[in-house]
Amino acid sequence: MxxxxxxxxxxxxxxxxxxxxxxxxxxxxxxxxxxxxxxxxxxxxxxxxxxxxxxxxxxxxxxxxxxxxxxxNCTKNNIINHFYNQWEVINDEIQKMRLIKTSIEDIMDSIYESDEQNYTTNIIKSAKKLSKIQKIKENWEDRWNFDSWAKTYDQAIKEDTGKLKIYKNYEKILDEVFKKVTENMKNDIKVLEIGVGTGNLAKRFLDKDYNIVGVDQSRKMLNIAKEKFPKLKLRLGEFLKLPFENNKFDCIVSSYALHHLNDIEKNVAIEEMLRVLKEDGKIVMGDLMFENERSRKEILANFTEEQVAEVKDEYYSSIEFLKNEFGKHSKKVDYTKIDQLNYIVQVY
Ligand SMILES: C[S@@+](CC[C@H](N)C(=O)[O-])C[C@H]1O[C@@H](n2cnc3c(N)ncnc32)[C@H](O)[C@@H]1O
The missing domain is CATH 1.10.1660.10 (Multidrug-efflux Transporter Regulator; Chain: A; Domain 2)
Structure with a gap:
C-alpha cells in the first residue's frame, strides 16, 4: 500500500x-x-x-x-533550459567577483608600491577599467541568432550558399586545426573548444580520445552537438565569460567563431582565453581574417557590393591585429594561410 x-x-x-x-x-x-x-x-x-x-x-x-x-513541463529540454538559466546567473556573478578581486589586488599593490598621489590616481584608473570591462562583457549579443541557425547549420556549410564561399575549405581547416594541436601534444591534455557549434571540430578530438569540452553561447547549437555526439562534454558560455577557473586548459581551439566579436571584444576575449589557459598552453584557431589592413583594403576593393556587405556583417580580424594584441601578453602568433579569407593562427 x-x-x-x-x-x-x-x-x-x-x-x-x-x-x-x-x-x-x-x-x-x-x-x-x-x-x-x-x-x-x-x-x-x-x-x-x-x-x-x-x-x-x-x-x-x-x-x-x-x-x-x-x-x-518536465521534458528534458525544459529542464536543461532552467539549469542553463541558473548556470548563466552563477557564472555572471563569478565573472563579476573575479574582476572585482583582480581590481582590488591591483589597488592594494599600487597602495604599497606608489606614493600618495599616484595611488589615488591608480585607484580611479582601476575602477574605470573595471566598469569598462564589465560593460564589454555584459553587452556582447548574438545578432546573428545562431539558435535559429542550429538545425540547418551543417547543411548550410555543405551548400556554402553565401557570396564569399567561406566554407569551401571547411573540412581542411578543421583537419589542420586538429593536426596543429595534436602533432606535438599527447592526448592526455585538456582541450577547450570555444564556439563549438554543432561539434564538427570537437568530433576530431573526441574520435582520438582527447579530453575536450566545447563551449557555445547558443543553447540550440549545444543541443544539436549533444544529439550528434552524446559523449561530448558541453557547456553554455561565451568567449568573454568562460565558465572555467584559471589555468585549466593545455590548449584552446576554435573555428569560424572569433569573428563574431569586434576588436574591443576580441581584446577582452584574448585576456579571458589566456586566463583559462595554462602558462605554457597553446591556442589554435581557424578563422576569417586578412593579413593586415592594407590587404583588407585591396581585397575588399575587388569584391562585389554583396561580398563587401557579407564581410562587414561580421568582424574579420587580421594577423597583424592578433600578433599585436597577443604580443601585449608576451605571446607569439604563427599563421598559415588556407585561402583568401581563411587563416589558421597558433598562439604560444
Ligand atoms: C559559424 S559557427 C561555427 C561553429 C563551429 N566552430 C564550426 O566551425 O562549424 C559560430 C559558432 O560560434 C558561436 N559563437 C559566436 N560568438 C560566440 C561567443 N561570443 N561566445 C561563444 N560562442 C560564440 C556561435 O553560437 C556558433 O555556434
Whole structure:
C-alpha cells in the first residue's frame, strides 16, 4: 500500500517547517490529499519526492515560478533550459567577483608600491577599467541568432550558399586545426573548444580520445552537438565569460567563431582565453581574417557590393591585429594561410 505521511512527519523527514510546506501548497507546487474525516493533510510518497525536488531547486536558487514551470513541463529540454538559466546567473556573478578581486589586488599593490598621489590616481584608473570591462562583457549579443541557425547549420556549410564561399575549405581547416594541436601534444591534455557549434571540430578530438569540452553561447547549437555526439562534454558560455577557473586548459581551439566579436571584444576575449589557459598552453584557431589592413583594403576593393556587405556583417580580424594584441601578453602568433579569407593562427 502507498504510504501516507502527515505534515509533521514530512517536516521531520525533510527537516523543514510545516509553514514552508503550506507555502509550497499555496503556490500550487504540491497538492496533498485531505482526510475525509478530519480534513488533515496527507502526503504520498510521490509528494515526498516532489518536495525533495523543490528543496533541491530552491537550494539552486530557482524561483518558485521557475520551479512550477519545471514541474509542470518536465521534458528534458525544459529542464536543461532552467539549469542553463541558473548556470548563466552563477557564472555572471563569478565573472563579476573575479574582476572585482583582480581590481582590488591591483589597488592594494599600487597602495604599497606608489606614493600618495599616484595611488589615488591608480585607484580611479582601476575602477574605470573595471566598469569598462564589465560593460564589454555584459553587452556582447548574438545578432546573428545562431539558435535559429542550429538545425540547418551543417547543411548550410555543405551548400556554402553565401557570396564569399567561406566554407569551401571547411573540412581542411578543421583537419589542420586538429593536426596543429595534436602533432606535438599527447592526448592526455585538456582541450577547450570555444564556439563549438554543432561539434564538427570537437568530433576530431573526441574520435582520438582527447579530453575536450566545447563551449557555445547558443543553447540550440549545444543541443544539436549533444544529439550528434552524446559523449561530448558541453557547456553554455561565451568567449568573454568562460565558465572555467584559471589555468585549466593545455590548449584552446576554435573555428569560424572569433569573428563574431569586434576588436574591443576580441581584446577582452584574448585576456579571458589566456586566463583559462595554462602558462605554457597553446591556442589554435581557424578563422576569417586578412593579413593586415592594407590587404583588407585591396581585397575588399575587388569584391562585389554583396561580398563587401557579407564581410562587414561580421568582424574579420587580421594577423597583424592578433600578433599585436597577443604580443601585449608576451605571446607569439604563427599563421598559415588556407585561402583568401581563411587563416589558421597558433598562439604560444
Ligand atoms: C559559424 S559557427 C561555427 C561553429 C563551429 N566552430 C564550426 O566551425 O562549424 C559560430 C559558432 O560560434 C558561436 N559563437 C559566436 N560568438 C560566440 C561567443 N561570443 N561566445 C561563444 N560562442 C560564440 C556561435 O553560437 C556558433 O555556434
Amino acid at each position: 502507498n504510504q501516507k505521511y502527515s505534515i509533521n512527519q514530512i517536516a521531520k523527514i525533510l527537516n523543514i517547517s510545516t509553514n514552508k510546506l503550506r507555502f509550497y501548497e499555496k503556490k500550487g507546487l504540491i497538492n496533498p490529499i485531505r482526510d475525509d474525516n478530519n480534513n488533515y493533510r496527507y502526503y504520498t510518497q510521490e509528494d515526498l519526492v516532489k518536495i525533495h525536488m523543490i528543496l533541491m531547486y530552491r537550494a539552486l536558487n530557482l524561483t518558485i515560478k521557475d520551479i512550477k514551470n519545471l514541474m509542470e
